[in-house]
Amino acid sequence: MDFKELKRKLSSGGRMSDAEAVELLQTEDIFSLGELANSICEKRNRKFVHFIRNRHINPGNICINRCKFCAFSRSAGEKGAYAYTIPQMVDMARASKGSTGRPQPPVSEFHIVGGLNPDMGVDFYSELFRALKKEVPGVTIKALTAVEIDYLSRCSGIKIKKILEILRDAGLDSMPGGGAEIFRQKVRALLCPEKIDGKKWLNIMETAHKTGIKTTATMLFGHLESFGDRVDHLRRLRALQDKTGGFLAFIPLPFHPKNTGIKDAHPVSGLDILRTVAVSRLYLDNFDHIKAYWIMTGEKLAQTCLLFGADDLDGTVIEEKIAHDAGAESKKAMTVEEITGMIKKAGKTPVERDTFYRRLKVWE
Ligand code: V47
Ligand code: SF4
Numbered sequence: 083m084d085f086k087e088l089k090r091k092l093s094s095g096g097r098m099s100d101a102e103a104v105e106l107l108q109t110e111d112i113f114s115l116g117e118l119a120n121s122i123c124e125k126r127n128r129k130f131v132h133f134i135r136n137r138h139i140n141p142g143n144i145c146i147n148r149c150k151f152c153a154f155s156r157s158a159g160e161k162g163a164y165a166y167t168i169p170q171m172v173d174m175a176r177a178s179k180g181s182t183g184r185p186q187p188p189v190s191e192f193h194i195v196g197g198l199n200p201d202m203g204v205d206f207y208s209e210l211f212r213a214l215k216k217e218v219p220g221v222t223i224k225a226l227t228a229v230e231i232d233y234l235s236r237c238s239g240i241k242i243k244k245i246l247e248i249l250r251d252a253g254l255d256s257m258p259g260g261g262a263e264i265f266r267q268k269v270r271a272l273l274c275p276e277k278i279d280g281k282k283w284l285n286i287m288e289t290a291h292k293t294g295i296k297t298t299a300t301m302l303f304g305h306l307e308s309f310g311d312r313v314d315h316l317r318r319l320r321a322l323q324d325k326t327g328g329f330l331a332f333i334p335l336p337f338h339p340k341n342t343g344i345k346d347a348h349p350v351s352g353l354d355i356l357r358t359v360a361v362s363r364l365y366l367d368n369f370d371h372i373k374a375y376w377i378m379t380g381e382k383l384a385q386t387c388l389l390f391g392a393d394d395l396d397g398t399v400i401e402e403k404i405a406h407d408a409g410a411e412s413k414k415a416m417t418v419e420e421i422t423g424m425i426k427k428a429g430k431t432p433v434e435r436d437t438f439y440r441r442l443k444v445w446e
Contacts, residue, residue, distance in 0.1 A: 138192075140401075246293045297329060399416065
């Protein structure tokens with residue numbers, strides 16, 4: 083790969099081709115790749131690296147889908163199955179307000195995703211969102227993947243657009259990017275045969291964007307997919323972003339194999355994560371932000387990703403189950419001081435953001 087030539091092309095508005103992306107996902111010249119991704123990233127975001135004071139809440143792990151790669155889900159009645167009540171989740175929200183004497187300042191976002199549980203319908207989520215907003219006025223609710231929205235629609239017989247409108251009126255502000263996995267059906271059929279297909283995921287995101295709900299997008303990588311499958315995934319996201327502009331950020335999620343039904347996969351290597359972050363930055367030229375989700379990359383590699391094209395680390399998180407059930411060894415929470423320290427030591431400038439990437443505070 084001629085990196086100088088590639089830089090010239092990308093800097094003058096040219097787009098990375100699929101063949102170039104496949105090649106770069108395997109390059110041995112990791113330093114040139116990182117340097118290029120970092121320079122393109124800094125052109126867009128200067129040296130700013132974003133984070134948010136958030137709390138993840140997983141209302142329950144009971145799920146009818148039971149995807150092969152998921153160590154989090156359980157069937158109803160199975161050992162380890164749980165379903166929080168609304169009052170339990172309001173209690174968690176109250177604790178994250180800071181009123182319990184915790185050192186953390188109040189959170190600005192609840193990130194809420196869980197399994198497909200027939201007992202948690204559109205009325206349950208509407209009531210939950212209203213109760214959380216009453217408890218923590220001004221908080222942003224980022225909740226429900228396209229997979230969950232589809233399930234709520236199927237259970238209630240209400241069309242997707244109407245479901246989104248009902249939830250938006252109840253307090254839904256934004257949607258997370260989970261459930262995308264890998265769009266190519268050949269792989270998806272092995273990973274998660276019960277899950278909506280890639281086309282449906284993209285359709286629901288398009289509807290959300292057109293309803294005024296901004297979302298993120300993810301890609302689960304390092305399992306059974308080829309490099310071509312990863313680039314196919316990026317290509318479809320880039321095309322939808324050209325159409326709607328509704329994606330706030332892209333998050334490549336490295337697969338964690340422990341306790342899952344994918345036995346042949348090895349934990350993704352650090353270099354593979356760095357290459358995938360860098361190629362995502364370069365290929366997705368219409369995405370403003372690339373997130374290195376420190377929970378899944380590990381704290382130290384997340385810091386390294388900041389020199390390979392990532393400009394966001396997610397946030398304080400506070401409670402995490404999905405990756406840790408699958409063997410993640412990162413912590414489950416970070417303080418604002420830990421996050422800002424990590425960013426500064428990477429030579430970047432920490433910026434606290436809200437869900438929509440409005441800058442709330444810059445640590446110069
Ligand atoms: O949808 C499930 C993935 C996702 C495993 O939108 C796994 O800002 C690795 O989407 N190994 C949930 N990954 C998490 C998610 C997310 C996280 C942080 C920020 C945002 C955002 C979104 O986790 C699932 C699935 O794709 N997942 N099992 C596993 N064994
Ligand atoms: Fe259910 Fe989501 Fe886990 Fe699939 S990834 S089994 S849909 S919780």
